[in-house]
Amino acid sequence: MSCLERIEKAFERIEQGGLNTYITLNREGAVERAREIDRSKSEEGRLSGVPIAIKDAITTKGIRTTCASRMLEDYIPPYDAHVIECLLREGAIIIGKTNMDEFSMGTSTETSYFGPTLNPHDRTRVPGGSSGGSAATVAAGEVRLALGSDTGGSIRCPASFCGVVGLKPTYGLVSRYGLIAYANSLEQIGPIGRTVPDVALLLDVISSPDPRDSTQIGSAGGYLDNLTPALEGMRIAVPCEFFGDGIDPAVERAVWDMIHRAEELGATYSEVSIPSVEYALAAYYIIAMSEASSNLARFDGLRYGLRLKDEGNWHATFSKIRAEGFGEEVKRRILLGTYALSAGYYGRYYLKALKVRRMIKEEFDRILSDFDLIFTPTMPFTAFKLGEKINDPLSLYLADVNTVPVNLAGLPSISIPAGYSGGLPIGLQIIGGYFEEQKILNASYALFEDGEDERGFS
Template structure:
């Protein structure tokens, strides 16, 4: 087993038993990034100097016997989380020169443990997209097939973990942006309950859906990271006071748990290979003693429309601050305020971002508000109610993470409607604020990973991790060839 194949728990043990130092481990990863990242383009910024410095601190800490769960563990960060003194681009030309004077709370919590931040990884511009091809900087590719997308928007995170260019990564998930790339890249990624992790320092896309979460090699590693980064934050009024113990149910028998399969998630539009792999996994759960129940979620057909209306509405407002006055890109030589703001936004934003700003502005405009935004909020209530109905009798829900496996670069990105529809399996979880995780449950004929999602009740993230971990323990993953 290569060093890079080790889980965080294994690395922790090696570090604590001084089999390797954090500095050596960090150099090892930096070296891998140097050699391999050219193939997949996952890093926008590599923080070599800072990483080695943190590693040194971590080693001192370990020497004193004061190591915590992530001390000395090399991790990558999606480039929409603010890092003090380190450029944070959000994958956009607009923030090409933005160096935040503060850390995102999730980042601060990692640094407080002397977790080693290797660098900032690529993403779809402003986290809008599912392919990482809208990044202004690095159009990341899939480690399993460089002609394919890694998924998105946390494609840099997923690819860097799958290619073993980091032990784990922090991503963000607004409509599936952690889970779908985790599925496409054959790893594990979790979006915790909304409010579990502070959003302070996460550049906002759609505030009521955005949530930070880990992408890693296993549910166990995800739990370990979540235990560190979660918790109430005075800088985020929407962060929950309730503290979740993410690893509390890991390894517990799943016998007797009721797992729901909503039939709408297994209908037309879902690839046969995906369907059969997820159903096969469900059969595995049955063997382990879980009870599989078929349920229904009739509102799923409205979910994409509702999601894109609410998310774009919030985005249109969140992204209005990029006017070239205080930070970020500013068009040269503008004569008036109107000219400056218009040209800055025209030149600084990419196509997909502009499309969503337009969509969201339209949805909120007087005369359209009732027909679009208000109706979308109504669908949100329906979806929440349907989830509640399912969770009244079931412990978790199993669905595919995406209708297909990773597609070829250029295959559907040009067709926004097709791109949006591909989010059908993930958006309802954000709409309802629930915890959900994607883990790999098989590979298609082309050898591309297939993702299965486990969805839980709000604040019952521990059950989601327990269910995923139970499957992972008996499933053998195939490494990408790089």
């Protein structure tokens, strides 16, 4: 099959799928690049001719990038994000920009200005968020690889709900240059794929050093070359707080089955306690909303973004543009973040949240000094119905209870399929030490690839 035929088949699958996985399709650019590859008959690059989906929060030169918001409905960036430059150097073809929660704020991809994405396993349910389009397009077989971003679980949640593999790298491993910011101190770009080797390959490509991001360390890569099923002798911590009230019994059983499977493969486990995670959700949302309040102040409609015809004085225009350009969830988080940062409340909320964050990091460090990995459920339940929680923000925030502690600590974490309940995927979360992505990938490879057929994954 020629590269052009492969790309055309991908577009055909997307159009026939009807899942609303994409906001913008890069049909002309993808076809032109495929023809160039076919003409040159070149296989240079580890991703030569491979179609890849990109979350719409990652800037792509000449391709509309909206963050799923009316505010940026017609924004076309003049530059590529670092990760996009890396993909293009390796011969990848950008197939399109995937749907997401507006400005990455959500757990279901229902806050998108362009409508919700549907879960490929059950079209009446959400795919998770905020990188829901990226996970759903991989799960549906439209593409094999995608990029997402993860601020509080936005890669791992949809990976769990859609039954694919999603990795949140260590904070600082992958450059954030070109990622439209929600909460700078928490977010990372990461890979989503159908298999662990897919994710390892994509991490190899996107983790190269970038001097434009001063928080990035970068990596020499080698994740795919060094990928081997390895759990023999591993010490696994199982924190009891992640199996508390609200967890679906089917999810708990599936995760424990995977823990016992790890035992069979030579690992040992012990139940532990991380008491400070009780405060993780509160600390996370104060920090994330405060950073969002600052980051989204730039969207005033004057330099770029939404412009309205009936403009008055600057203050009235600024207020109206933001009122009409942002969705309800984004406005809610900006308001709460502004309140937390306001005079008289900074110390009471934001500063206290930073202290809790430090406690959480220290407790994870303590656990990981005695253990190699931490196993938890990715999400406490399977994908919920469309519309079930969207009008109850608190219940949506509570859904992130198992993922946000990892972002607060800056640790790497992966979600891999752990089974099904009622036809809906369940995810196992594996957390490792800083820059120990290789260890996480090897353990995931042992669990997910070994015995894959007998557990019914495809």
